[in-house]
Amino acid sequence: MSLYIKIIKSFPNHNHSNIKVLDVGCGNGDSVNYLRKEGFDAYGIDVQYKKGPHLQFLISIGKIRKIIIGGTKRKNIRKNNRLYKWPNFGKAIKIIKSFPNHNHSNIKVLDVGCGNGDSVNYLRKEGFDAYGIDVQYKKGPHLQFLISIGKIRKIIIGGTKRKNIRKNNRLYKWPNFGIYFDIISSRAVLEHVNNLDEFVSESKSNLKNGGICIHYFPCKMSIVEPHIGIPFGGIFKNKYYYIACCYIGLCRKEYYKNPQKAYGYINMYTFYRSKSEIISVFESNGLSFLSDRTDYILKNHQSYFFKFLSNFSFIVWVFGIFRSSVLVFEKKPSKTDHSE
Numbered sequence: 001m002s003l004y005i006k007i008i009k010s011f012p013n014h015n016h017s018n019i020k021v022l023d024v025g026c027g028n029g030d031s032v033n034y035l036r037k038e039g040f041d042a043y044g045i046d047v048q049y050k051k052g053p054h055l056q057f058l059i060s061i062g063k064i065r066k067i068i069i070g071g072t073k074r075k076n077i078r079k080n081n082r083l084y085k086w087p088n089f090g091k092a093i094k095i096i097k098s099f100p101n102h103n104h105s106n107i108k109v110l111d112v113g114c115g116n117g118d119s120v121n122y123l124r125k126e127g128f129d130a131y132g133i134d135v136q137y138k139k140g141p142h143l144q145f146l147i148s149i150g151k152i153r154k155i156i157i158g159g160t161k162r163k164n165i166r167k168n169n170r171l172y173k174w175p176n177f178g179i180y181f182d183i184i185s186s187r188a189v190l191e192h193v194n195n196l197d198e199f200v201s202e203s204k205s206n207l208k209n210g211g212i213c214i215h216y217f218p219c220k221m222s223i224v225e226p227h228i229g230i231p232f233g234g235i236f237k238n239k240y241y242y243i244a245c246c247y248i249g250l251c252r253k254e255y256y257k258n259p260q261k262a263y264g265y266i267n268m269y270t271f272y273r274s275k276s277e278i279i280s281v282f283e284s285n286g287l288s289f290l291s292d293r294t295d296y297i298l299k300n301h302q303s304y305f306f307k308f309l310s311n312f313s314f315i316v317w318v319f320g321i322f323r324s325s326v327l328v329f330e331k332k333p334s335k336t337d338h339s340e
Helices: 003-009 030-037 055-060 118-125 143-148 196-206 239-248 259-269 275-284 295-299 304-309 313-322
Strands: 020-024 041-046 064-066 108-112 129-134 152-154 181-187 207-218 288-292 324-330
Touching: 020 030, 030 041, 055 064, 108 118, 118 129, 143 152, 181 196, 196 207, 196 275, 239 259, 275 288, 275 324, 295 304, 295 313, 295 324, 304 313, 313 324
Parallel strands: 020 041, 041 064, 108 129, 108 181, 129 152, 181 207
Antiparallel strands: 207 324, 288 324
16 A cells, blocks of 8 residues: 555544534543544544554644643643643533444545546555545556546546646646545645635535545655756756756656756645745645644554654654645635535
């Protein structure tokens, strides 16, 4: 299974309700996750956490917090402890019973920039109701089958190729599958999107209330620009710099001694933005920034060394500046929007 799919699987579906629940002694957060799947606005607290698939995500969005006890372990709790205090979520809490676990088959995922459909196929094998869209397809063993059953469709752009997309494109429209999605995801797509406002607007239109967008992308300041292989090629777009890099071999093989091709690609097909710029565009178009989960890239890496590094916030921060990031956005329910 690819790293991309593992990242997507790390994010459970969640919806919101007016009923607020607090699970005391939440452990690994499973009960909190179950309740959220059932539509409750669920929270959890505990003295010590247990390992679980949903724990880190729930902590990152403020749904699980630790009880203050004047120490780090249960043995630090005394019968009379002035430091003992539950965390303040700032909201009213109601206590109810747990609800059963969700089924992945109920979670609808849209992979934007699906290419050859491999990711859609992987997600379907994992039990998700997965779909894909793209401007141009790539060759792959599952592509024709997924197209034939209506799981993959093309984005309408007023042309047949990526270069036909303009910053403001009246014809730009995502295909209508007749459903709203719990998760909209992409891998190495945001850096290719010229018309980001329209991209986000389409995301919002196709997302359920309470649904999330997960975007995994190379950063503007990547030490090695991943598409052409030139050091800091996403920020240094000087023609002579490209000539130098391509002739001394600081590039991918197909661009060696061909700086014009590399320079043409980076200027025609990439539109790098800083994280703050991306967040600003998403929020201005109605999707709220939920969290930066760059740590999931390291946590789901096949190397145990990278998994270990994911525990250090400074290293994750550096990785998110000079390599790749995962940003998560949410569609908040509104009175006028009935995307359920």
